[in-house]
Amino acid sequence: MSSNLGSMPLRYRISIDREQCMECGRCVENCPYGVFRWDGERILINSRKCTACHRCIAYCPRDAIMLQEHPCDYRSHPVWTRGVRESIYNQARTGKIILAGMGSVANLPIIFDQLMLDACQVTTPPTDPLREPVELRTYLGKKPSKLEFRQKPNGDVELSTELTPNLMLETPIMLGHMSYGAISLNAHVAMARAARETGTYMGTGEGGLHPGLYPYQDRMIVQVASGRFGVNVDYLERGAAIELKLGQGAKPGIGGHLTGEKVSADVSRTRMIPQGSDAISPAPHHDIYGIEDLPQLVNSVKEATERKKPVFAKIAAVNNNAENVAAVARSGVDAIAIDGFRGGTGAAPRVFRDHVGIPIEVAISTADQELRNQGLRNEVSLIACGSIRESTDVVKAIALGADAVYIGTAALAAMGCRVCGNCYQGLCSWGIATQRPDLVARLDPDVASKQIANLIHAWTLEITELMGAAGINSIESLRGNRDRLRGYMLDEGLLDILDVKSVGA
């Protein structure tokens, strides 16, 4: 059935500076969306197909291509924004739920940007990281509440407290869970190599473990989500740690599904489902219908792996975050990843992406406070995720109480992703969010892994400098150290929730 709405105004307009263009055709070759095509000697443009992935711009040898967003204005209106109007046109035409890629586009203030970091001046001197070590090594997992020792007959003292397994990170930055299927094998391999090179870990997401990643399994955190795709005892044993995915910041409270089109032969093998079938992850784990069921799943995974591996749980940051975190901490997990409302995704309903959940800054701070109040902070490590964009976000998240962070979109961007948000089309021109072999081949894992490692290395250096400037020589002294943060133009209620003072105080 047709509509009377006609076509929407162009989202992007692509133009070619014909004086610069040398008709090399790289744009035609590089654009998987079909924006460019040959018409005899001339390159024609169909701007309507453009996603702003920038592949053509990045690979044009003459800088001849230009992109303009929203080339056609609507009547400006502060209430009936372009997004609101276009959603209505879409739903008036289709009658369906709107899905969108990547994280929230809601134009809300970012708390991280309104938290200022401290530095030493005359009353206490800064630490010079060139001269004095600044220790970033981080251990994730349970820490004993007390240590007991026994004396051996020869007088030596040894530890008698039994320690539980921890993960050792050389830097508090991990690569978050993005499944094989959502992203390509080359992207996964690049992340795995970068994790190994930088002494950190990466998440598999809910897509099983491709044999191509077995050489890096000691750097993988294998995920068990509600669909249980690719999960068997072999998978659990391969991982360095196991993460139970209970929620996702981009779409709290709902499940997800990988459409049959993306379930290629290889993806079907790792997910252990037939090729071309939808992979549906239900909203809840159907063996967890109440908080008393969570310890059962946690302990089941631990028993299956002989209690040799840390077990993490990932939850979305929502209103009663502190209670959720305390409940999960009591279930026996070793670490809790909290995913803020700006967390990324391959696809989420637009209304969830932009309206459900709370910011990671608030969630991590309230979690840390609640765990300390309940005497549980040593029982779990906290991992902050959901829009960690730069090294200062890492430092601020740790000062608010996190032990480490997961990065997702930032790692994709390090491989070339321009955050165009069209992951769901499966045509990613950078070879990241696609399974099409010719596109996947564009991403060289050797090159991409170096880029991710460079990013982690650069952030690590910046964190070291920031800590040194604040006179902090170990990550433990930064963790939960809200006194080294000040809120700039944050309201009193929020400062109180964060337990952070205002600038000037």
Next chain:
Amino acid sequence: MAKQVTIDAKGMHYTPLNQQIRKAIEDGIDEIVVDNVLGQRFIGNGLRGNTIIRVNGVAGGDLAMFMSGPTVIVSGNAEHAPGNTMDSGKVVIHGSAGDAVAHSMRGGKVFVRGDIGYRGGIHMKQYETQRPILVVGGSAQTFLGEYMAGGLLLVLGLDGVMKAREIGSGIHGGEIVIRGDVDEACLAAGAKKLPLTDEDRARIAPVIREFAADFGLDPEPLVNADYTRIVPASARPFAGKYTWE
């Protein structure tokens, strides 16, 4: 000669119990008898091989979860989710079992002589030669075969009326076969009824015979009975729900 060992689980926590079972398998024991089981969870969890584990008593939650090979025979009832995310092997329960039996099961067989609780066979899935089978002798409760993505779920209704409603909500693969007729009103959106063909009957007959042999039942009346077959109305239950930004 088959090597057998007996473990007395009386008053024992599940972790040392499971360590003893694992040790017995490592020692090459063929049959492990566990006596006085009273709700210990995770028995058979993540185990490989082809050992037989006889559980005398009531097995706790997540019996045989992630199990890959062994056979677990329970003389009594089993709690929540036996056969959860199981890979291969067999679970035989002479009593009844709780909710979410065979949850996300990927292969092997779970046979329950009595009844099962809610969400039986939820999200069972199959891949190539791996095809999970859940057979229930008695009745199943509501949301039977929810989100089912593969495998066979067979309910024989030996002890009276089948109680399940909302059968097969979100089913997108596999088949649910129920002895007797099933009221259309008991089917959830996304599921549809089909008559059982001769080919279908030939396919399920060996499963019925194996079940009957395990529990000392006469198989032929069951093999020849009337059945209702419930399958997905679509392999893409959510295909029509979404549009793109």
